[in-house]
Amino acid sequence: MSGMGATQYDRSFANKERQFELFFDNTLTRQTCIINGKKTQAVFQDHSQSNNKDLSDDKYLVVPNNVDVGVGSYVEWRDNSWLVFTEEVKTIPTHQQLKIKHVNMKLKWVTDYATKSICNNGEGWGAYVQNQTLYTLGVSFSGQHTALANAKMMLYLQDNKETRKLHVGSRLFLGGQVYKVEFVDPISRIGLINLLLDEDTKNPEIDNIEEQIADYWLAEERHLADDNRHDDQEHQDTEWHINGSTKDRLGRVYTYKVETNDGTETQKDVQEWIVEDIEKFPFIIQERNERILTLRVKDDFRFVGQTVNIMAKVDNIVKNITVKIVNKFG
Structure with missing residues (x-):
């Protein structure tokens, strides 16, 4: 009896774990993938399109408890990258269930102007990008309540040392167009960094249009000046x-x-x-x-x-x- 569990709860929980193991070993949706650079097995389940504006092919990711995964993790599956957005808190914690979104854009920026190093060892970071102009209140006001269209993008990246260096004023290429960061939020969704971007203009003198990297030839002096302006803005940001x-x-x-x-x-x-x-x-x-x-x-x-x-x-x-x-x- 003690081998099956000392209490009724322990026995019931062990039975639930066996049920999950049986499901995980036999389901047709279990496939090989790479999570945070490690090859593993995971179950991929379809997610209702009615809940996500029909813009992304969201999936549920189901894995055993011993798999190292969480919000902000990157998943490589079927020759595509996916980003973990939410992690379900299971009432009966026999396994992990998370929701992933398809990475629809790779972003690149300079991390060291002396060596022209590009983020993530030159590979760039995968992001989930969403047009905010069409679906929220992305309009600006001018004069007597006159509304003006104002193209905006919202994107999510893994929260790490490199992505944390993006700040208000940073410029990024998105789909052939340059956008400027207006807002950075690393708090609302722990594990992810949320950026709000406003459409900007391309400048061939400083932007590498061929490689889709904004501010590629930005002078170090101007780069430091941008950082100082950002610090001043943070000081004003408390009013x-x-x-x-x-x-x-x-x-x-x-x-x-x-x-x-x-x-x-x-x-x-x-x-x-x-x-x-x-x-x-x-x-x-x-x-x-x-x-x-x-x-x-x-x-x-x-x-x-x-x-x-x-x-x-x-x-x-x-x-x-x-x-x-x-x-x-x-």
């Missing part, structure tokens, strides 16, 4: 914040506004409101202008647990507030 709920309940209405850090209402106008999500958009827009953003959460239980970033741009500085969708009651 205001977004005030609003961080737990939004299904079916309810929430208003977000910009305030100074002493709690008074700022007199500065919001240039842009941007709502970032990688799943299906969970809000209905009630009102948005230079002062407030009012959203109603869709009354659909499938949004429960989803995390969304609400961003505001003031004086060309972008800040965010992370919001989690929760049940209507509780």
Whole structure:
């Protein structure tokens, strides 16, 4: 009896582990892949296209507990790269289940101007890139409430020493066009770095268009000056914040506004409101202008647990507030 488990819980848990092992050994969806550079076996399961804007072929990754994998891990499978986005917390931890998204772009930037070294030993880092202009509030305001189209991209990279060096003002090639980083968030999704980028112009004097590397010939003096400007911007970045709920309940209405850090209402106008999500958009827009953003959460239980970033741009500085969708009651 003790060999099967000293308690009823232990015996039941051991039985669940055997059930998973039996499934893992016999399922047709188990295939060879490479996770974080190590060859292993994993189960790949299809994910409903109705939950991700039909833009990416998401998969569930199922592996034993002894496999080293987590949010931000790279998976090589079927001659393609995938990036782990979420890790399910199993109530019965007999195995690991994670959700992966297809890497749709490789990004390259210079990490050492003296030697012209390129990130990740010249290979670049795989990213999941999503157009924010079409699906969120990527418009800017000018004059008397005039809305202007403003092309924006949101991308996710593994959080590591090299990707952490990307900062506000960094320029990157995306699909043949140059974009400038407006916002960097390494906190909302631990293991991933989230970048918001605004469309910029190509400059053949400093950009290597053939190799798709922006600021390839950037002078070291200017590079350091950019870093100093970034430091100054971080200092200015403490003057205001977004005030609003961080737990939004299904079916309810929430208003977000910009305030100074002493709690008074700022007199500065919001240039842009941007709502970032990688799943299906969970809000209905009630009102948005230079002062407030009012959203109603869709009354659909499938949004429960989803995390969304609400961003505001003031004086060309972008800040965010992370919001989690929760049940209507509780």
